[in-house]
Amino acid sequence: MTNMMRTIGASARRVAAMVLRYWYLLRGSWPRLLELAYWPTVQMIMWGFISQFMATNSTWVAQAAGVLIAAVLLWDVLFRGQLGVSLSFLEEMWSRNLGHLFVSPLRPGEWVVALMTMSLIRTLLGTLPAGLLAIPIFGYSIFDMGLPLVAFFANLIIMGWWLGLMIVALILRHGLGAESLAWVSIFLLAPVSAVYYPVSVLPGWLQAVAWSLPSAHVFEGMRALMFEGVIRWDHLGWAAGLNAAYMVLAAFIFLHFFNVARSRGALLQTGE
Amino acid sequence: MLGCRKSGGMGEGLEGRALEGDGAGQRAICSPYSLLMSQPVIKVDHLTKRFGDAASPVTAVNDISFAVPAGTVVGLLGGNGAGKTTTISMLLGLLLPTSGAIRMLGEDMLRHRHRVLTRMNFSSPYVDLPHRLTVAENLTVYGHLYGIPGVRRRVAEIAEALDVTRFLKKPVGQLSAGQKTRVALAKALLNKPEVLLLDEPTASLDPDTADWIRTYLETYRDRTGATILLASHNMLEVERLCGLVLMMRGGVIVDRGTPADLLERYGRDTLEDVFLDIARDRRSGGAEPAADRVGDAAE
Numbered sequence: 001m002t003n004m005m006r007t008i009g010a011s012a013r014r015v016a017a018m019v020l021r022y023w024y025l026l027r028g029s030w031p032r033l034l035e036l037a038y039w040p041t042v043q044m045i046m047w048g049f050i051s052q053f054m055a056t057n058s059t060w061v062a063q064a065a066g067v068l069i070a071a072v073l074l075w076d077v078l079f080r081g082q083l084g085v086s087l088s089f090l091e092e093m094w095s096r097n098l099g100h101l102f103v104s105p106l107r108p109g110e111w112v113v114a115l116m117t118m119s120l121i122r123t124l125l126g127t128l129p130a131g132l133l134a135i136p137i138f139g140y141s142i143f144d145m146g147l148p149l150v151a152f153f154a155n156l157i158i159m160g161w162w163l164g165l166m167i168v169a170l171i172l173r174h175g176l177g178a179e180s181l182a183w184v185s186i187f188l189l190a191p192v193s194a195v196y197y198p199v200s201v202l203p204g205w206l207q208a209v210a211w212s213l214p215s216a217h218v219f220e221g222m223r224a225l226m227f228e229g230v231i232r233w234d235h236l237g238w239a240a241g242l243n244a245a246y247m248v249l250a251a252f253i254f255l256h257f258f259n260v261a262r263s264r265g266a267l268l269q270t271g272e
Numbered sequence: 273m274l275g276c277r278k279s280g281g282m283g284e285g286l287e288g289r290a291l292e293g294d295g296a297g298q299r300a301i302c303s304p305y306s307l308l309m310s311q312p313v314i315k316v317d318h319l320t321k322r323f324g325d326a327a328s329p330v331t332a333v334n335d336i337s338f339a340v341p342a343g344t345v346v347g348l349l350g351g352n353g354a355g356k357t358t359t360i361s362m363l364l365g366l367l368l369p370t371s372g373a374i375r376m377l378g379e380d381m382l383r384h385r386h387r388v389l390t391r392m393n394f395s396s397p398y399v400d401l402p403h404r405l406t407v408a409e410n411l412t413v414y415g416h417l418y419g420i421p422g423v424r425r426r427v428a429e430i431a432e433a434l435d436v437t438r439f440l441k442k443p444v445g446q447l448s449a450g451q452k453t454r455v456a457l458a459k460a461l462l463n464k465p466e467v468l469l470l471d472e473p474t475a476s477l478d479p480d481t482a483d484w485i486r487t488y489l490e491t492y493r494d495r496t497g498a499t500i501l502l503a504s505h506n507m508l509e510v511e512r513l514c515g516l517v518l519m520m521r522g523g524v525i526v527d528r529g530t531p532a533d534l535l536e537r538y539g540r541d542t543l544e545d546v547f548l549d550i551a552r553d554r555r556s557g558g559a560e561p562a563a564d565r566v567g568d569a570a571e
Contacts, residue, residue: 017416099399
């Protein structure tokens with residue numbers, strides 16, 4: 001028991017060390033800190049004005065003020081969650097530090113936990129100011145959703161993590177040539193995530209794709225809460241179940257490509 | 273352990289301090305004779321690494337075997353593409369071998385490397401520390417990764433020992449090559465490793481800094497009894513530091529022995545001439561195959 005506690009303690013310390021490494025990087029550059037909150041805030045303001053305009057021209061938007069602001073803020077949770085994982089990983093590639101990291105006692109799983117922790121920190125730093133600013137600017141508080149907001153947030157950030165992990169795996173396999181995936185791949189999922197419109201708008205075959213993504217369930221759940229005032233547990237259940245399945249798949253793919261990288265010597269040759 | 277003496281007890285460790293944990297305070301510093309009799313700290317058996325697909329494989333390391341006794345400094349010598357860095361990468365677990373076995377500090381590196389990684393470390397000019405982090409931040413992060421107790425104190429100690437205290441608050445990216453090498457060495461010695469693997473530790477350094485690094489490594493080995501494996505192109509460095517030399521060419525260990533043995537065997541005055549003989553495949557002095565000499569894995 002004591003040995004197990006010691007092992008867990010040592011493991012937690014290594015995770016904390018990696019979080020500290022990324023935190024040092026973040027706090028050392030105010031433009032980076034500012035950039036975290038910049039896009040979510042700009043997006044929120046833009047969609048806020050669109051909402052104000054549409055509320056007078058669309059009965060759908062008028063029924064639930066703030067639905068578009070809530071959607072853009074939650075979409076940013078997914079986007080920032082994914083970027084938080086893949087950008088922290090890319091920092092190691094850019095700084096050619098993987099060789100040092102993986103001759104230290106750090107295990108791949110501990111590194112992944114650190115990447116996810118850092119993703120949570122970056123996402124909160126990015127989206128919280130935007131959420132708070134929406135209150136005085138547009139008179140809309142996303143926090144009025146209450147506890148369901150925690151469930152939406154958790155499901156979206158977990159989806160960001162497994163997406164980020166899959167992107168990390170691909171960059172490990174293909175090198176920095178695949179770096180742009182970190183920025184663009186999420187936008188492939190945006191249309192089928194039904195962020196700003198119901199899934200029913202999509203063609204039948206695309207609806208099937210949408211329902212296979214946790215994000216579509218989250219945004220449908222969000223709209224159900226805002227328009228009908230009901231918590232759709234079925235959507236939350238589907239989102240959580242799909243996230244669990246995709247996370248297992250992403251972990252498997254990551255570990256596979258990590259071992260491929262070890263076999264090909266890519267951990268030592270990760271520079272630009 | 274005939275001929276060995278214990279060192280590194282209270283007040284005798286590196287920088288005049290007791291070594292911490294894992295029996296490091298009782299490392300053996302041994303005479304050359306007893307070194308041969310002791311258990312090897314590094315044992316490599318029939319190690320092979322091939323890159324590429326099955327149709328056109330490139331063999332970077334081809335069936336090498338060697339053993340490194342405790343407290344020895346071993347030089348891995350060879351030209352570009354000889355297989356030195358590939359060998360070191362496999363010893364560290366950064367690269368998976370195609371076949372063969374590696375035992376480090378008694379553990380199977382392919383299966384249980386995490387049991388010994390806290391007791392070893394590594395430095396290479398080809399692997400950087402994060403440039404935007406300061407020296408102190410880098411050393412602090414690695415101190416925690418290696419589970420060192422009292423990280424702040426240890427960072428201050430090692431910074432003083434390697435004369436990097438005045439750079440502690442500077443980002444690594446702003447340091448000169450010599451300063452970066454010292455910082456990399458500080459990181460490599462942070463956990464007081466029993467096994468230190470160095471890839472060209474003085475590459476691209478001016479003679480003064482290079483000499484300073486060599487002196488430091490000698491002192492570290494003498495005080496702690498650590499085992500050091502270094503890959504180098506610098507023959508003077510190898511002659512000065514290494515008790516054993518493994519000569520590599522085309523992924524194979526083509527010869528091995530003490531620097532004095534090699535000089536005598538090849539009838540040369542300098543190790544550089546021996547290196548050239550081997551690199552150009554000019555065997556002289558009736559050099560025998562490498563088997564059954566010092567450093568062989570088959571003892």
